[in-house]
Amino acid sequence: MTELPSKSRNIPDRLVSPIKTALFSWPTLLLAVAIFIFILNSFASPYFLSAWSLSDATFNFTEKALIALAMALLIVSGEIDLSVAGIIALASTIMGLALQFGVDTPGLVVIGILTGLVCGAFNGALVTGLGLPSIVVTIGTMSLFRGISFIILGDQAFKGYPESFAFFGQGYVWWVISFEFVLFLLSAAIFYVLLHRTNFGRHIFVIGNNPVAARFSGVRVERVKFVLFCLTGLMAGVAAVLLTSRLGSTRPSIATGWELGIITMVVLGGVNILGGTGSIQGVVIAAFVMGLVTFGLGLLNVPGIVMSIFIGALLIGVIALPILLTRLHDRVSR
């Protein structure tokens, strides 16, 4: 028998405590930004600091943020879904169609969510089954899904949703706390646990960092990615129910351009657009930041087109910032 090397030593679990790591992370910085904007808003407009006004502000982002939660997981895994707004349009249209056949509120909700799920599964099957790049697949399905709802609707609109259906997008659970907002907070908690506290979430990070090594370690890469596409579709279906309920009607142009806002939210939240890193905390705070900014600009009567310029600029800025910082760091250290 050879002896074990006497040098074998005890290696600590970690050198930096998790609290300290969290303190110096992107979400913490983002939280400071959110507070700053909040204060700015309250100076900019006298109407901002009222309970109802703040409650209204949440409607600006909750539907998008619900999709952003699932999108965050998808982007961490190294994929993306650009078709989410198209899914909303199709899901809303199918709900409207079901309404024409006399389907009532519970049925409408189920149909809306299921349509989203099926669309997500379709994306997932194309990406994982055929091995196509998700950016191309979902650019295709983005037009496909919305195209189908154009065919069904033409320039018409579905109206006359039942009164009980209005609760999802317009109802309040308690005082100024809307159903949408509660649903968002609940979903955020669930997605947080899913990404950061389960084996499934760990697999998502591993795949995003190195899909080959993940496969070589026994992770069923394709299966995880398929589930994530389904989950994103499902959340788009949920958003479709909320939005349709809030608007009380369906037009084929519903939710046009939402994918931009959703992806901006995810990236602003600190998720690496190339996959591998990110957190749900970050995405939730980013949702608040974007909600506050758009609502603040709205109070100041800034037109919608300027807002989309702002969001576009924000997206580029957030992606470019870490790259610029690394370059600066390299230059300084050299």
Add this chain to the structure above:
Amino acid sequence: MSQLKLSLSGISKSFPGVIALNQVSLELHSGQVTALIGENGAGKSTLVKVLTGIYQPDSGSISIDNELVELPTPHSAFEKGITAIHQETVLFDELSVAENIFLGHAPRTRFRTIDWRKMHAKARVLLHDIGAAHINSELPLKELGIANKHLVAVARAMSIEAEIVILDEPTASLSHKEIEDLFDLIRLLKKEGKAILFISHKFDEIYQIADRFSVFRDGEMVGEGELKNTSQQDIVRLMVGRSVDQIFPKRKIAIGPPVLAVANLSHPTEFDDISFELGKGEILGFYGLVGAGRSEVMQALFGITRTASGTITLDGTAIKPKSPADAIKAGIVYVPEERGKQGVVMDLPVFQNVSLPSLHKTSKNGFLVLAREFALTRKYTRRMDLRASSLSQNTGTLSGGNQQKIVIAKWLATQPRVIILDEPTKGIDIGSKAAVHEFMGDLVDQGLSVIMVSSELPEILGMSDRIVVMRDGKIVVIHKNDGTLSAETLVKTAANISLDAA
């Protein structure tokens, strides 16, 4: 009379945890072919990358025509007249033959646009000169076979008036006839006074075409000279003759009944009719040249490569692994050769790498239990004598040897039946090498069975109970490693040199 064209002296290059080249020197003469010979991992390809400006040496000097030069970029190497023709030619499939030849130095019109007519005319002349008039200069490169692609690469070398031509295993995928044509071409280049560096594993080719030789071993130049005064035996000895006295802690362990039986395993292109058995407590070595199909067979056992036919039996039960997850569940694990790409996830902490295939054991109903992950990681990395500042350190910041320990620890934690190690000590430092070898002894001691793919002769001879030699996707012979087997015999069977050759 030959003239010294290029000389390297004292070239060193190291990567984190590896010394790829150590004080290497090399001389190339005009009008001569110099053969560069060495085992896999001897530093040949690193040297080519230094010569073509892809890597920068840490120390040493390069001179061309007795003038010191620097090659900071591939473009500067190109300007100095150095060109390389690779195993897999690095040309552009979608571009035409003429474009590939003149990429970067195409003839221009008055308006600085490309003069297409002149380019094709010049290309035709060049192709004609090298005896490749049958190639249409307007065809996209992808429509040519590998041999014709080599011809295009040579035409490119002529067009930039390269003085130094590197041929990096150019014959690897050529037929006999094509090799003859290539050699004619090399003779033509020789006559034009080019200095040629020819890299090959195949002794018959080296003797046929080269004038001088230079042997590399473990990143060092161990011998050079004129080929005509040197026997094949001498070169083989230089290649392998290193520290065979290195200590390998091979223990005497009684080998039990077969655990794994592979019968007639075949793949459409990579390997054919592979049959062997692996006993309990046995270390089975797989030896062969690069491209012999060893890794492909192992990846088939691990569920990555699909097989066309054949059976795999583990503990008496037939298995058909369709994915690594299946193989791991059955008890077969694989430590890949490409550690950085397939073995570890660089940007994740040590503990997440180790616990990855065991998450179902450390977690509770699918929820992570970090404390158990840390405990599992500590248990197995301590056995491997891992050196790291913490278990949360990013794996990419560790040396190659320590990364390898993490990959092995990861698999041990799954408590496998069979562990396959593919070039387990390639590019890692001596200390980690010893840890890995020592550990293989521990493994078989505990009743595991090990398959070790290795191109390092002392390792394969020092560690294996039996040695399977593969060539061209087939098993040539299975040797019993009873102490009488010599390194020379192994090299010769793997490279198909007849045993009685001078």
